[in-house]
Amino acid sequence: MGAAAELELDLDVFTGPFDLLLTLVLREEVDLLEVDLADVVLAYLDHLEARGELDLEAATEFLVLIAALLELKSRLMLPREEDARLDDLEPEQAAEELLARMLEARRYRGAAAHLRERLAAEEGHRYRTAPLPRELRRHSLDHAVQAYDPARLGVALGELLRTPPHVDLRHLVAPRVSVGERLAHLRELLRCGRFSFDDAVRGADRVTVAVTLFALLELYKQGEATWSQEVPFGAVEVRGRGEAGVAAGRAAP
């Protein structure tokens, strides 16, 4: 996966390669809600900077993956049923409800800080862990009776034999669409002069929209196209720049 695969992360909840983070998130072994995606993006920017080159394909790949993660995370964070009910409340009631929740969360954040301090203060006290002296061990063996079920060991070993399912990321990046393809598509449309961005991505899935936007930025950078938008959230009209409306060749690698 190019540059994204080489990305090493050191986050609060996870340390290791970006690929592995994806795997763990998909297997729900790392909780996406606990992953700070902004940190992932920052790490990626550092990574790009260290490489000193921008591989457009690799960058798109990363954008698509991080966009998919963001989407997944935002869905997880969407208000649950009880939050939806909050919208039906009068502002006063909603404020009271929110206040109660904030106070509760804050209370346990305070308690958490206290526990962390307490643990740190205990640093210097260590307890002894040692097997019993031989003569007492013998004695304790004589008094032992069955306390555990051997099946517990079999179950544990069976779990350890389970190889992680082959992780299929296709649903994250599919349908695969490259910046190159979208560049060609936009140039085709530019041959006819001007077009609206909505037309350019009509019927396309989100990933394709994202990649198309990326391709459009590339065209702008190359000086092939520009755009205007009359009103916020209005239609984006794209047109060729001057005579160069019909540019030939592929700019992207």
Add this chain to the structure above:
Amino acid sequence: MTDLQRRVEALLFLSPDPVSADELADALEISAPAVERALEDMAERQFEGRGLVLREVAGGWSLASDPIAEDAARRLLARPRTPPLTPAQAETLAIVAYLQPVSRPEIARIRGVSAESAAGSLLERGLVEEAGRSQFGAVLYRTTALFLKLFGLSELGELPDVARWDPDPEQEAELRHRLLRAGEARSGAIEAGAA
């Protein structure tokens, strides 16, 4: 040291877990108050200026090293210290400690985010354990004796009152006011947007 105190010291040295005065009394075949008097005297006098301290933790008495030796202990023992808790783990542990038995969905509701991986690592570290199921079938959690021991608590009742982290009435009024304003601004925006 009296002979009784010598025996008590030896028993605490041998026992991997904290031992209550009652257990000591049974083993020593004397009365619990006599053991308690011996322990209190030891804690006050015999362990003064020693390398070991006598502590009351997790419902019993236990010997531990004095912090004076911590740097040297770190060098001598390859065994790493218990790693500190991450913020997510500490919050989850605090909720379990104060509200036990408490279910995972309840923890998630209070924290506002899922508690899945934090609860998993607390289980793995032996600080919390499962305590049956709630009436809706969710796994319940409680803290363990190891939790008390590692946090230097003799019992859960020693945790400070959780209300001490609540804001004072003025701060609370200020928070309420800000929330109310934000709520009004939001519903205003929705109406304007719909118009």
Add this chain to the structure above:
Amino acid sequence: MTDLQRRVEALLFLSPDPVSADELADALEISAPAVERALEDMAERQFEGRGLVLREVAGGWSLASDPIAEDAARRLLARPRTPPLTPAQAETLAIVAYLQPVSRPEIARIRGVSAESAAGSLLERGLVEEAGRSQFGAVLYRTTALFLKLFGLSELGELPDVARWDPDPEQEAELRHRLLRAGEARSGAIEAGAA
């Protein structure tokens, strides 16, 4: 006791095995003769009339309980401790039981996480013990007679057949090999699934 002696006492208390004066000197960052003088003084005077004895044995110095407490110790520790196994302990114990002898690095590779504290508590509870060293110098573990008794087994051959819980019983490869492979797949990078 001097501060040095307090530190020495704490270090000996924490070490399950005898510690040489040189090891103590390294940990305390002072000279070995200074440690030896402190130890001799302690053995002669400070441990007089205590519940613990300071002894020089093969390989170094060690603290032990005074024989005065032996009867009481038998009564106190008559039954082995059998608290529920944590998930980490159950996994570690299963690996040792089925693969013994097995080294600590192997256990860590199979579990995908360090086995340090789980192995430590299994050792302390007497469920596993050291069984020499591997050719690479790593400590090897095996289960103990106490393990068999606590699991109601008369010999290792009575361990249940793993096939019952095997997610993929068709596999021909040896158990150890498969466990290591699964462990590496868990902790290693994914195959290029996206490509």
